[in-house]
Amino acid sequence: MGYNMANKTVIITGSSVGLGYECAKNIARANEGWFIIIASRNKERNLIAVDSIKKETGYDDIEQMELDLASFQSVRKFATEFKAKSYSPLQGIICNAGVHYKKETVLTKDGIEATFGVNHLGHFLLVNLLLEKMTPPARIIFVSSDVHDPTNKTGMPNPKYQKPYDMAFPKDKIISESTGPMRYSTSKLCNIYCTYELSGRLNQQGINTKQKPITVNAFNPGMMPGSGLARDYNSFSRFMWKYILPVLTLIKPEVKTTKQSGKALARLLLDKELIETTSKYFDGYKEKTSSIDSYNKENALELWEESVKLVNLKQEETILKL
Numbered sequence: 283m284g285y286n287m288a289n290k291t292v293i294i295t296g297s298s299v300g301l302g303y304e305c306a307k308n309i310a311r312a313n314e315g316w317f318i319i320i321a322s323r324n325k326e327r328n329l330i331a332v333d334s335i336k337k338e339t340g341y342d343d344i345e346q347m348e349l350d351l352a353s354f355q356s357v358r359k360f361a362t363e364f365k366a367k368s369y370s371p372l373q374g375i376i377c378n379a380g381v382h383y384k385k386e387t388v389l390t391k392d393g394i395e396a397t398f399g400v401n402h403l404g405h406f407l408l409v410n411l412l413l414e415k416m417t418p419p420a421r422i423i424f425v426s427s428d429v430h431d432p433t434n435k436t437g438m439p440n441p442k443y444q445k446p447y448d449m450a451f452p453k454d455k456i457i458s459e460s461t462g463p464m465r466y467s468t469s470k471l472c473n474i475y476c477t478y479e480l481s482g483r484l485n486q487q488g489i490n491t492k493q494k495p496i497t498v499n500a501f502n503p504g505m506m507p508g509s510g511l512a513r514d515y516n517s518f519s520r521f522m523w524k525y526i527l528p529v530l531t532l533i534k535p536e537v538k539t540t541k542q543s544g545k546a547l548a549r550l551l552l553d554k555e556l557i558e559t560t561s562k563y564f565d566g567y568k569e570k571t572s573s574i575d576s577y578n579k580e581n582a583l584e585l586w587e588e589s590v591k592l593v594n595l596k597q598e599e600t601i602l603k604l
């Protein structure tokens with residue numbers, strides 16, 4: 283297997299456990315020369331993940347770097363450290379980390395509502411800072427969710443896109459049962475806005491070309507009961523999520539294991555046929571249209587422009603014209 287033969291690098295956020303971990307394992311198993319960076323906030327959990335992927339696959343080109351998407355300082359530090367290392371060319375960023383809070387409003391280190399802060403803003407900043415290191419052919423993938431689309435009837439509240447400032451600093455600090463899940467669905471809609479807007483900008487600014495593709499796509503893994511995403515649920519819901527709902531994978535095709543969806547996510551990086559595919563939404567292996575609202579260009583533009591302000595992104599920090 284691998285043995286330090288890597289000739290390209292992929293960063294996977296939130297890959298210490300769950301979907302990101304399974305995706306990393308599949309990339310290792312493919313043995314195609316990727317240097318894999320497990321980028322999550324907890325060094326110990328990251329190291330355990332690196333170790334276990336090495337043991338399970340025999341693939342050695344894998345390392346961890348600490349990244350806390352709930353801190354703009356940590357994201358900037360990660361980017362600076364990454365740029366200082368002499369890794370193989372960066373050809374993939376998989377924005378997978380995600381949080382879902384049910385009980386209370388959690389804030390990032392910068393005082394921003396954490397669902398919006400981690401799921402959208404942290405990734406927005408990370409990708410912008412790393413764009414200068416991306417070497418074509420390269421791929422950026424945002425992990426979204428079918429909960430972004432009200433027609434999917436997932437049982438989650440519909441997303442409620444608001445002015446980005448109001449999503450970052452919501453007035454309702456005490457939240458009802460549905461506020462946290464609504465914020466989660468909304469953050470997954472923001473992932474799709476960000477996918478389409480970034481892809482459009484890369485095209486318009488001549489950074490993504492047929493000869494030198496840098497593509498951006500969104501991914502829905504489907505419901506994956508048993509993953510760590512329900513860690514903030516009450517004990518009954520956590521029990522259902524962990525032990526009862528996984529049975530649904532046997533009878534409902536839209537319910538998946540992290541292993542199954544990890545493979546489908548890795549494929550968006552690995553499949554040679556997708557080298558030029560950009561600005562698309564993938565439901566597992568299948569390209570589909572995303573929700574009607576997700577194609578609202580005004581919202582996508584507003585989210586982009588306001589995100590620049592919220593993360594305090596300076597023109598000299600990114601190769602994109604802001």
Ligand SMILES: NC(=O)c1ccc[n+]([C@@H]2O[C@H](COP(=O)([O-])OP(=O)(O)OC[C@H]3O[C@@H](n4cnc5c(N)ncnc54)[C@H](OP(=O)(O)O)[C@@H]3O)[C@@H](O)[C@H]2O)c1
Pocket residue numbers: 295296297298299300301302321322323324327349350351352377378379380381400425426427428502503504505506507509510511512540
């Ligand atoms: N599970 C589902 O049913 C489902 C359905 C649709 C979409 N998704 C999406 O799939 C993605 C992965 O979800 P999952 O179910 O695999 O979740 P998970 O098991 O909870 O894993 C989340 C990962 O994100 C990391 N993370 C959390 N906060 C972070 C932060 N501030 N900075 C950096 N990393 C952070 C976690 O690291 P720690 O180990 O440090 O906590 C963990 O590695 C998410 O984007 C989620 O929205 C999930």
